[in-house]
Amino acid sequence: MRRPLLALVVVLAAIGAFTGGLAWLLDTPKPRAGAPKAERLYLGLCATCHGPDGRGSWRAALFLVRPGKLHDAAAIEQRSDQYLFDIIKHGGAPIGRPGMPAFGSTLSDQEIAELVGYVRGLSRAR
Ligand code: HEC
CATH class of the missing domain: 1.20.5 (Single alpha-helices involved in coiled-coils or other helix-helix interfaces)
Known part of the structure; x- marks a missing residue:
């Protein structure tokens, strides 16, 4: 029983x-209370793959995705704002880097522009 x-x-x-x-x-x-919108967007949408600090997340490694190094100033400095904007809006597929999904239907151009700034901040922070 x-x-x-x-x-x-x-x-x-x-x-x-x-x-x-x-x-x-x-x-x-x-995100911390009162965090700017870009930070909330990044932690909500991007950190799953890119990691909170842009170093790439082990969760992405689990799925054999290589999310680049958003914290790497030398690499990010070489990218134009237009490049960063386009890869967030249209994803990596149009330029042969299909790992990065497109956010054009989720985010407004304004939000994407703010994320470009946030991504630049990730590499400047270290
Ligand atoms: C599903 C996982 C995933 C998500 C979610 C994701 N990314 Fe990516 N991202 C990638 C991968 C993978 C690459 C590298 C693509 C390649 O090189 O083939 C990448 C590349 C990038 C690059 C280009 C880096 C470089 O040096 O060329 C930027 C910028 C970027 N992502 C920003 C973002 C932002 C901002 C978000 C959130 C809105 C985001 N990503 C969400 C997987 C992801």
Whole structure:
């Protein structure tokens, strides 16, 4: 009589630990209160792949995606604002770099322009 109940409790606890752990692993950092819009957009949409600091996320590595190095000043300095804008708006596919998704239908041009500034800030911070 007690055994099935115990088994049920163990199974439920295991499922809880598994899903909770998964949620913890896949969560991205929450933006600080009053963070500028670009920072909230970046942490919400981009950090899953690029990591909160632009160094690339291990979650992306898990899916064999190589999100570039947004924190690397030497690499980002060489990119024009237009290049950064276009790759965020249209994705990497048009220029043969299909790993980067397009955000043109999610974000306004204004938001993309703010993200360009935010991405530049990531490489300047270090
Ligand atoms: C699904 C994962 C993913 C998401 C989400 C994502 N990116 Fe990317 N991004 C990539 C990958 C992969 C590359 C590199 C593509 C390549 O080189 O083939 C990349 C490249 C870039 C580049 C070009 C870097 C360079 O030096 O050429 C910029 C800028 C960029 N991403 C910004 C963003 C921004 C801003 C967001 C959020 C709006 C974002 N990405 C969301 C995967 C992602």
